[in-house]
Amino acid sequence: MTALPTPDYAKNIRLIGHSDQGGRPDALQVMVHRGFAYVAHPWSQGFSIIDVRDPKNPGETVFVPAPPNTWTIHLQTHNDLLLVIHARDLFADAAFAVDEKVYYTKSVGETVGTAGGAKTARNWSAGMAIHDISKPAEPRQIGFFPVEGVGIHRIWYVGGRYAYVSALVDGYSDYIFMIVDLQDPTKPVEAGRWWIPGMHLAGGEQATWGEGRRYALHHSLVEGDTAYACWRDGGLTILDIADKSAPKLITHKNWSPPFGGGTHSPLPLPKRDLLVVADEAVLDHEEDGRKRTWIFDIKDKANPISIATLPTPAEADYTAKGGHFGPHNLHENRPGSFVSDTLIFATYQNAGVRVFDISNPFEPKETGALVPAAPERMVDKRGNRPRVIQSADLFVDANGIIYSTDYNAGLAIMEYEG
Template identity: 60%
Template sequence: MLQDNILEPAYLKSIRILGHSDQGGRLDGTQVMVEKGYAYVGHIFSKGFTIINVKDPKNPKTVNFVPAPPNTWNLHLQVHDNLLLVVHAQDQYSIPDVVEDERAYYKPTEGGAILQPTARNWSAGMAVYDLSNPEQPRQIGFLDIDGVGLHRIWYVGGRWAYASAKFDGFSDFIFITIDMADPTRPTIAGRYWLPGQNTAAGEVGAWPTDDGRYSLHHPIVSGDTAYCGWRDGCLVMLDISDRSDPKLISHTIWSPPFGGGTHNCVPLPNRDLLVVVDEAVLDSEEDGDKPIWIFDIREPANPISISTLPKPKDQNYKAIGGHFGPHNIHENRPGSFVSDELIFATYQNAGLRIFDIRDQYAPVEVGAFVPPAPKRLVDHRRGRPLVANTTDVFVDQNRLMYITDFAGLGLYIAEYLG
């Protein structure tokens, strides 16, 4: 029996819904992180981040909301070692062209939507908070950059953080390493960009197509390797043994013929595998086929795709409208549920999907949760359909899943029964 405040799911398989939060009335959610009984949810439309006490997963309680500075979004964040790192970047969904047509965000001209006014009127960089009191984060540091800001960070404790950053003079987001030795004064230690991105230095990109963004979404780091989803530049693997001087290991492109939009690349080091997500960014597969790939990376200089995860087939999601296709997967962070056999993936209008990849050549779907359509949209962009958009999932050590929705369904907490 579901709680009264939880809308009945449209589809369930091997998953039980435990709880739900309206996030203090801010129903949109992007990245979610959970640590020590608290969920931290970044927003894209509500402009800030929310803190939810989830110690009782059946009765989560919103305890705080921290607003973003004007014209700034805090859509992505990281939590580890009692530190909270929060992205500051230009609110791209305030740009008129993007409000009218989301395709404008993915145009290749000077980084797509990131066309800046003469004077910067937003905050760009990364805020660092102390979480000694998890309900009252205290800002202790800030990394300021010239440009649009940061898009997404990878931080799992210790000295180094890693992020995608859009600086003035570059065509789009590039890779940076951030020295966190003094969290009150984070500093950029190293940078890497694809040749052609440094437009201020006169570089010209020799991209395989004129219709795409060659832009780092974000890195995931294991050991001395950064696995980078470079949107339509696809997979980039970097040697970061010298954090101040990242070097290219390999660059693999499959767009075209596939749609590109590579979002994240999660290594499974015990199996020499890499799970790579291509994000669906337009409605009804307008941007092409967006698989979740499995790569064999025994030879890092030559990663080879060996399979893709099966698409949801319980109904015709392409016909429903909105985005049908992958967005994100649980990233096996230290301190969370870590598995090299189960993949938890958000599939936007097709909800959450769980895949068993014990046979890496023949993955199978073993669980699913599709939420209902929201009663109203938080998304203010013109013409958006009233459908769910399951966005992010974090799986804790007890295999509880914390699931956000971009469109406006709040935070679901669920249990995998497999």
């Protein structure tokens, strides 16, 4: 067994395993399902399946390449289905490759010229692929949901008839909320859509939020007939989706300004009438301001009230470290995974993985942390990126084992000891 890389910092979390993902150490979203980790690559253009039935000794890796010029950076698993996004590889696009600020501060549809509504010639695949994974390491594509435009960014699917996606289709300034009917997974169809007014440029709408701000759905989480959706600089919407063909706005809340935007990841805790929301840090050295993870009281969904923020890691000068420092993703309490109403697992990019106890939601406390070692090599295709950890996503399995991805450093497998 190869020696594990020594973490830069650890508190109540122990590194127990590591995988270089078959020589493709870059990954964004991770799902662990039936003993296999499904990781989506941002730079290697495809996704991989890693045998983690023994998490201390990850086994064989199977790589599935993406179509040419296509991102497959997010995916979802449930029962025998694997859903994978297809979108234009934006970080390989000349408009975004030099300065990442362009991606985070301007509407993508306007930057790449799809917002006007005219059909565009595509040399990439746009939509969502549906795979049969009844044999976990042998995915077999059985269906595809196409969209006209840039493609799909992220999916929420935990079984049942519907998947919920963020989609950038021709005629819109950026990603909108869309519901996909999977009653027949070989022939998925759109069931409904919703967007913030001002995004449908081809429909004559005009943005009111000004330059340097990006209103775009990152993704939503759905609980019952309610969708909690994060819109980057557009803040949070809570939607009534009882009628899938006509989602209705319950409330729209935005704290940017005065705070820095980047609203990214929602986590409803329905038994406690709480909602956790992470704002993503998107620029180096906190150029976009200090980002927070917020706790809202949602007893009245029409009037969510912020009651606390999670503590910001402070045992080192992460602002000066390089790369992004601040929240990114949350473990999402998916069915079959580790589910808790009091423990929040999060990635903080150059500050690694964090665990917070919110038993008292007014006084959340950090109870665990692990900052993985710097990547051995850089595979990020963007120029001049620092060689530091950028913990991207995490998944906590039913046994409490944490699986965390990085843009360059492979899959870190950890055990929480708090």
